[in-house]
Structure formats: structure tokens, C-alpha cells
Amino acid sequence: MGRKILLENSDIPNIKSFDVFRAHGGYVSVEKALKTMAPDEIIEEVKKSGLRGRGGAAFPTGLKWTFLDRKSNKPRYLVCNGDESEPGTFKDRYLMEKLPHLLIEGMICSSFALGVNTAYIYIRGEFKYLLGILNQAINEAYKNGFLGKNILGTNFSLDMYVHPGAGAYICGEETALLESLEGKRGNPRIKPPFPAVVGLYDCPTVVNNVETLANVGYIVNFGGDAYASIGLGKSTGTKLISACGKINNPGVYEIELGMSVEDFIYKEEFCGGIKDNLELKAVVPGGSSVPIVPKKIILFTASGEKRLMTYESLAEGGFESGTMLGSGGFIVYDQNACIVRNTWNFSRFYHHESCGQCSPCREGTGWMEKILWRIEHGFGNMKDIDLLVSIADKIEGNTICPLGDAAAWPVASAIRHFREDFIFHVQYPEIIKNIKHGALYKYENQD
Amino acid sequence: MLKLTIDHQTIEVAEGTTILQAARKIGGSVVPPAMCWYSKLEGSGGKCRTCLVKVSEGSAKDPRPLPKLVASCRTPVIDGMVVQNKTSPEVLEARKAIVEFLLINHPLDCPVCDQAGECDLQDLSYDNGKVSCRYQESRREFDVIDIGNLIKLHMNRCILCYRCVYVADQISGKRIHGILYRGDVSEISTYIKNSIDHNFSGNVIDVCPVGALTDKTFRFKNRVWFLKPMTAHRDCPTCSGKVIAWMRGSEIYRITGRKDEFGEVEEFICNECRFEKKNINDWIVEGPTTLKRHSVISQNHYKEIKTPSVINPLEEKMETQTNDE
Numbered sequence: 165m166g167r168k169i170l171l172e173n174s175d176i177p178n179i180k181s182f183d184v185f186r187a188h189g190g191y192v193s194v195e196k197a198l199k200t201m202a203p204d205e206i207i208e209e210v211k212k213s214g215l216r217g218r219g220g221a222a223f224p225t226g227l228k229w230t231f232l233d234r235k236s237n238k239p240r241y242l243v244c245n246g247d248e249s250e251p252g253t254f255k256d257r258y259l260m261e262k263l264p265h266l267l268i269e270g271m272i273c274s275s276f277a278l279g280v281n282t283a284y285i286y287i288r289g290e291f292k293y294l295l296g297i298l299n300q301a302i303n304e305a306y307k308n309g310f311l312g313k314n315i316l317g318t319n320f321s322l323d324m325y326v327h328p329g330a331g332a333y334i335c336g337e338e339t340a341l342l343e344s345l346e347g348k349r350g351n352p353r354i355k356p357p358f359p360a361v362v363g364l365y366d367c368p369t370v371v372n373n374v375e376t377l378a379n380v381g382y383i384v385n386f387g388g389d390a391y392a393s394i395g396l397g398k399s400t401g402t403k404l405i406s407a408c409g410k411i412n413n414p415g416v417y418e419i420e421l422g423m424s425v426e427d428f429i430y431k432e433e434f435c436g437g438i439k440d441n442l443e444l445k446a447v448v449p450g451g452s453s454v455p456i457v458p459k460k461i462i463l464f465t466a467s468g469e470k471r472l473m474t475y476e477s478l479a480e481g482g483f484e485s486g487t488m489l490g491s492g493g494f495i496v497y498d499q500n501a502c503i504v505r506n507t508w509n510f511s512r513f514y515h516h517e518s519c520g521q522c523s524p525c526r527e528g529t530g531w532m533e534k535i536l537w538r539i540e541h542g543f544g545n546m547k548d549i550d551l552l553v554s555i556a557d558k559i560e561g562n563t564i565c566p567l568g569d570a571a572a573w574p575v576a577s578a579i580r581h582f583r584e585d586f587i588f589h590v591q592y593p594e595i596i597k598n599i600k601h602g603a604l605y606k607y608e609n610q611d
Numbered sequence: 612m613l614k615l616t617i618d619h620q621t622i623e624v625a626e627g628t629t630i631l632q633a634a635r636k637i638g639g640s641v642v643p644p645a646m647c648w649y650s651k652l653e654g655s656g657g658k659c660r661t662c663l664v665k666v667s668e669g670s671a672k673d674p675r676p677l678p679k680l681v682a683s684c685r686t687p688v689i690d691g692m693v694v695q696n697k698t699s700p701e702v703l704e705a706r707k708a709i710v711e712f713l714l715i716n717h718p719l720d721c722p723v724c725d726q727a728g729e730c731d732l733q734d735l736s737y738d739n740g741k742v743s744c745r746y747q748e749s750r751r752e753f754d755v756i757d758i759g760n761l762i763k764l765h766m767n768r769c770i771l772c773y774r775c776v777y778v779a780d781q782i783s784g785k786r787i788h789g790i791l792y793r794g795d796v797s798e799i800s801t802y803i804k805n806s807i808d809h810n811f812s813g814n815v816i817d818v819c820p821v822g823a824l825t826d827k828t829f830r831f832k833n834r835v836w837f838l839k840p841m842t843a844h845r846d847c848p849t850c851s852g853k854v855i856a857w858m859r860g861s862e863i864y865r866i867t868g869r870k871d872e873f874g875e876v877e878e879f880i881c882n883e884c885r886f887e888k889k890n891i892n893d894w895i896v897e898g899p900t901t902l903k904r905h906s907v908i909s910q911n912h913y914k915e916i917k918t919p920s921v922i923n924p925l926e927e928k929m930e931t932q933t934n935d936e
């Protein structure tokens with residue numbers, strides 16, 4: 165337990181630079197892939213590795229690659245999704261900042277496997293500081309013959325570009341990302357067709373998360389079986405977890421999938437326990453859109469077994485008594501956390517970020533936020549609580565893209581597991597009004 | 612040919628046909644309502660979600676049901692597909708919710724809205740909505756603005772179906788009319804307040820399902836149900852010249868395109884026909900037309916209501932108050 169794939173070398177001084185990265189075994193996978201492997205062999209290894217999309221949906225990467233339309237004579241594209249805007253998730257930026265060449269290396273191997281000659285890295289608008297880092301790394305790769313025409317003397321050519329968004333969470337949704345990359349308004353497309361058939365500029369396109377692509381170099385170097393031997397069951401490999409909230413050691417950790425949640429929260433080399441020795445109240449284990457669950461559920465499954473850091477274990481019990489690993493944004497709440505306030509805050513985010521195309525999400529997110537604002541500030545009534553559940557239920561599954569679900573789940577799960585918190589807010593409005601967070605005043609003066 | 616069954620009725624359709632198009636071929640109650648899709652506008656649909664249906668059997672090859680309701684306007688038929696519209700309680704429930712969502716920020720100013728009587732949103736909520744309203748928050752508000760000198764925009768009433776955007780894009784050629792901002796504060800705008808001066812811009816009024824875009828030469832002149840729709844034509848150098856003239860006595864109050872039974876314009880008409888030809892001598896009036904679709908102006912439709920004949924909005928409030936005490 166505890167093997168690392170991505171962050172092994174992250175502490176080496178100046179690993180950002182091409183020379184240092186290369187001296188520590190960087191770009192070896194590109195040489196191996198281009199000179200000794202056929203594209204299909206790489207796809208086969210990725211399939212064997214069991215690597216699953218690290219952007220949140222955990223779709224098997226190898227399988228996704230086989231969907232890419234190869235019959236049309238159109239150019240194919242690889243797009244790296246670096247939009248990372250989910251509250252609680254901050255792992256991709258860490259990877260891109262520390263190890264830009266690891267991502268580029270993975271993308272070259274992936275492009276070769278997919279028959280792609282143009283690849284894009286789309287980063288969120290707020291990541292301006294990464295623009296320079298990534299561009300410099302790309303320039304170095306060009307200079308050293310790993311990008312451009314006839315890479316390493318083979319007949320494979322690849323151009324790579326970085327493109328910043330303009331600050332919209334929705335542009336992390338893959339089809340909205342493609343629209344944005346094309347220079348249009350970032351509205352998610354209606355699927356089907358899927359990007360693998362009709363993607364960027366109407367051409368077949370693969371969209372993968374930063375962390376997903378960064379793993380490909382290792383798989384090429386050591387083979388799919390070696391990768392699959394790390395982790396547990398269908399959750400192979402390692403996962404970057406960005407841990408935050410009321411813990412002693414917030415930060416980005418690379419964990420081998422399969423360790424227990426309890427160890428992750430309490431062990432010194434990871435979160436290091438709850439701050440000030442308080443009690444754990446709740447955890448959102450996979451970024452703000454996955455269900456929030458109380459202590460007893462995050463530590464143990466319904467059957468009483470220890471909950472593990474794997475896709476399967478975290479999801480065990482469905483939404484009744486489970487949650488999701490999602491993108492690995494691990495948010496921890498102590499006994500003093502106000503779940504209502506947290507739910508209102510998340511809700512405010514989704515309301516703000518809805519693209520507004522489809523009616524359930526456009527109207528429902530605002531409605532939920534307004535009700536939650538009232539409850540949090542002492543103006544709620546009992547009927548509001550069930551109304552929230554009903555609104556969340558009506559949004560879920562009825563929208564164009566999963567942002568609607570992402571907005572509904574946190575609300576539904578908060579009420580499912582912490583209904584007492586909501587009831588307390590309704591029953592004791594005077595107490596609630598006297599807890600000064602300072603935000604009541606600010607919010608009222610924003611309109 | 613592909614076989615599709617919808618609400619127990621079977622039809623064969625060509626490859627590429629959507630569920631909604633197939634349902635329209637059958638007609639009647641199997642047709643899901645459509646507030647955003649428009650057959651003549653490429654790329655439209657998928658947004659309002661009123662046309663959601665249940666696919667209870669995915670195809671002949673793989674008869675498993677689809678996990679979610681799908682937008683019938685953008686879902687192509689697969690051979691052997693079995694679809695439920697009115698026969699699925701889940702669909703009716705979802706549709707009721709969509710109507711509620713569409714109405715929470717709608718100003719419900721029908722008494723002063725020119726669209727009243729021929730409004731798709733009125734029809735939709737009458738057919739699918741519920742009587743009471745659970746929304747008690749503030750509604751979003753925008754100023755009324757002029758889009759050029761012929762069209763008024765009441766953004767408060769807009770349901771963001773994007774139809775007018777596609778018209779501006781596809782019919783009038785110049786993309787000067789689009790959507791600003793996002794979420795529930797997004798709004799229709801002509802970029803940088805440009806007016807739409809294209810010769811076919813008036814069609815945005817006809818495609819708008821609600822009273823968000825109205826004809827400034829007709830606003831507040833009359834209620835549509837007092838007017839007689841007459842088919843009329845003229846020899847127009849720009850468009851087909853085939854229109855509906857809305858008349859009272861021998862006076863023409865407004866000109867619109869001719870609409871089919873699904874409320875879609877048959878042929879787009881030019882601004883000259885629409886806004887400038889208001890004299891009876893400009894037109895060859897063919898005779899009265901019956902509107903093919905149900906709406907308040909086609910009469911009898913709203914008479915079906917049984918109980919209560921008068922809706923008392925306070926009734927529910929009074930009940931809940933006694934309950935609370």
C-alpha cells in the first residue's frame with residue numbers, strides 16, 4: 165500500500181523544467197510508444213490497466229478510446245479537460261503546476277494511440293498562472309523534439325496548444341468545453357451525438373481529465389497489468405485526493421485506491437485527524453456535487469464494513485447510505501459545521517453556474533438557493549424542507565447535462581441525512597438570526 | 612423504415628426521424644408538447660424539456676428501457692422503440708414539474724399581454740400544469756426594451772427557448788441577436804443594442820411561444836380573440852406573401868404568418884408584409900380560416916373546464932392557515 169504513480173517525483177527541485185524531468189525518466193514512455201508500439205497496442209494496455217476517468221464520472225478510459233470514430237476521414241482531436249472548477253477539487257491544478265511535463269508526456273502517448281495530430285489543454289480562466297507554466301513546458305517539448313513534426317524521427321507529428329476559458333464552471337462539461345474551445349457560448353450540447361463521433365469542429369474527439377492523461381505514461385512504460393496490480397478490484401491505480409475543511413493537514417494526496425476512509429482522515433501522513441480534536445460530523449468525498457454523508461456512513465457501509473477509498477465502496481448503498489468518489493474533492497466538516505449553511509453555499513454556486521439552457525436547472529437552482537437562503541437566515545418554514553426535496557427530485561434526471569443532477573444531489577442528501585439541522589433552523593429562527601456570520605448583511609446588499 | 616410504438620399506436624418512419632416528428636405524424640394525444648423545438652430552425656430543441664417522454668423499450672435489438680426520460684424532439688427513433696407519452700405517469704409528473712419551473716419566474720401578466728389567447732405557455736399550463744403555485748420567492752425582473760423600431764422585448768416573459776436566436780441566425784443571416792449572461796439572469800439581446808433591421812426579422816415574433824417578443828404596430832390595439840383571422844395573400848417581391856390578416860370589420864389590425872396545427876409558421880414572411888401592409892386594398896382576402904390548433908381563440912377549448920369553474924387563489928391559503936392553527 166502507498167505506491168505512487170503521479171507525484172513520486174513532485175518534490176524534486178525544478179522538476180517543472182524539461183531537463184530535470186527528463187533526467188528523472190521523463191518522456192521515456194514517448195520513446196517506447198513511438199518506436200516500439202503500435203497505436204492499438206497502447207489502447208489495449210490502457211484497457212488492461214482498468215484506468216477510469218478521473219474527471220468525476222469514472223468512465224473506463226480504454227473503452228472511451230475505442231468509441232473514437234476512425235472511419236471518417238476527418239482529423240481527430242484530443243482535448244485535456246483542465247477546467248477543474250468543482251468546489252473542493254484542486255488536484256489538477258497541483259499536477260499541472262508541479263509536473264507539467266508529466267501531462268504533456270501522457271498526452272503525446274495518448275495522441276499517438278488515438279491517431280491525433282492536434283491536442284488542446286483547456287484550463288479554467290482563473291488558472292492564468294498556469295498558462296505560462298504550461299506554455300513554457302510545451303515550448304521546451306517542441307525544442308527537444310517531443311512535439312512538432314516527425315517526433316523522434318518517426319512519421320508521427322503532434323501540435324499542442326493551451327487554451328484558457330473565461331471563468332465558467334459549466335465549461336468543464338465536455339461538450340460545453342468544446343463549444344467554448346470553438347469560440348462559442350459555453351452551452352452543453354445535446355447528446356447524442358457524443359464527442360467521440362461529433363466533437364471539436366464536428367470531428368471525432370476524445371476529452372479526458374488532466375489526471376487521467378497523466379497516468380498514460382506509466383501505463384506505456386510498465387504495462388496495463390502493472391497498473392492494474394495497484395489499487396483494489398475495479399478501482400485500479402492511484403487517485404489524487406484534494407483534502408480540505410476542518411482537518412489538520414489539508415492538501416493534495418496521492419493515495420492507492422483501497423485504503424480505508426478512516427485511515428485517510430485520521431492518519432498523520434494524510435489528513436491527520438480533525439482540527440482541534442473535534443468530532444467529525446460529515447464528509448463530502450468527491451467534490452461539491454456528490455452526496456454529503458454523516459460520520460457513521462462515511463466510515464462504515466450499511467453492512468458494518470469499513471468504508472474504503474474506492475469507487476465501489478464509496479458508492480455502496482446507493483444514495484440511501486452511500487455517496488461517490490467523484491473527482492476526489494474531499495471536504496471534511498467538524499461538529500460545529502452548519503449543514504444548512506453549507507448546502508445554501510453549494511446551492512448558490514450551482515445557481516450561479518447554470519448555463520440556463522434548460523428549464524429545470526435554470527429555474528430550479530435559483531429556487532432552491534432562495535429557499536435555502538431563507539432557512540439559513542431564520543425565515544424558513546417546515547414546508548420548505550419538503551419543498552426542497554421535491555424541487556431537487558424534479559431537476560434530477562430531467563436536464564440536458566449533469567449539472568442539474570450535481571445541483572440536486574447535495575440538497576437532497578443534506579436533507580436526507582441532516583434533516584434535524586434544517587428543522588432546528590425553522591424552529592429557532594431567533595437563535596439562527598443571532599448567529600452572526602456576517603454574510604446576511606453582505607448578501608442583502610448585493611442585489 | 613423504422614417501427615415506433617408510442618402510446619400503443621404504431622407507425623413506420625424513415626431513418627433520422629425523431630420521436631416527436633413521428634408522433635406528429637400520428638397526431639392527436641400522442642404528440643408531446645414542444646416549446647423550443649421548431650422544425651424549420653436547425654439546431655433548435657432539447658432545451659425546454661416539455662417534450663420529455665419515456666422510452667420503455669430502447670429498440671428491437673435491445674429492449675431494455677432507457678434510464679432517464681428523453682427529449683423527444685432531439686431523440687432519433689430506433690427500430691422497435693416503444694415510447695410512452697400520455698400513458699406514463701412519470702412523464703405527466705415530469706411535465707407538470709417543467710410547467711411549474713417555466714412559470715415560477717414568469718410574470719403572469721396575461722391580462723396586459725398581447726400574446727394572451729394564442730400563447731403556447733397558457734395552453735401548456737392549462738393542459739399540463741397544476742392549479743396552485745408553490746413559489747413564494749421574488750421573481751426576476753428586466754426592463755422592457757425595444758429591439759429596433761418594430762419589435763418590443765418583454766424579457767420577463769421569455770422562457771429562453773432560443774427560437775428567436777436561431778431565426779436571427781439562420782433566416783436573417785446576421786448574428787446580431789443572441790443571449791447574454793447565464794442561468795436565470797440570461798437575457799435575449801441584440802448585441803450592443805443593435806436593432807434588427809433585416810427584412811425578415813419580424814418572424815421572431817411568430818416563433819416566440821410567449822409574449823416576450825411582440826409587434827409594436829399591433830401592441831395594445833386589440834385582443835386577439837376579438838379579431839377574425841382571414842387567409843390573405845399579395846404579390847410580394849420578397850416573400851411568398853401568404854399570410855393571415857387579423858381583421859375587425861374591414862380593418863386589418865395585424866398580419867402574421869400562417870401557422871400549422873402545431874403552431875409553427877408555414878412560411879416566413881417579410882417585414883413589409885407584416886408591418887407595412889395594413890390596408891385592406893393591399894391584400895386579396897381569401898376568406899375566414901379556422902385555426903388548426905387548440906387555443907383560446909379557437910374556442911370551446913377552455914370551456915371543457917369542469918370544477919371549479921372559478922379558481923379561487925385564496926382557497927388553498929385559507930385551508931393551510933386553518934391547518935396550521
Ligand SMILES: Cc1cc2nc3c(=O)[nH]c(=O)nc-3n(C[C@H](O)[C@H](O)[C@H](O)COP(=O)(O)O)c2cc1C
Pocket residue numbers: 216217218219220221222223225245246247248249250333334335336337338339371372373374376377565566567570
Ligand atoms: C457541470 C460539469 C462540470 C465538469 N467539470 C469537469 C472538470 O472541471 N474537469 C474534468 O476533468 N471533468 C469535468 N466534468 C466531466 C467531463 O464532462 C468529462 O466527463 C471528463 O472531462 C471526461 O474525462 P475523464 O473520462 O478522463 O474523466 C464536468 C462535468 C459536468 C457535468
Ligand code: SF4
Pocket residue numbers: 334352517518519520521522523525526563564565566567568
Ligand atoms: S443542466 Fe443546467 S448547466 Fe446543464 S445544460 Fe441544462 S441549464 Fe445548462
Ligand code: SF4
Pocket residue numbers: 768769770771772773774775776799815818819820821823824
Ligand atoms: S424571446 Fe421568445 S422566442 Fe426568444 S427565447 Fe424568449 S421565449 Fe423564445
Ligand code: FES
Pocket residue numbers: 644645646647648656657658659660661662663682683684685
Ligand atoms: S421541445 Fe423538446 S426540449 Fe423543448
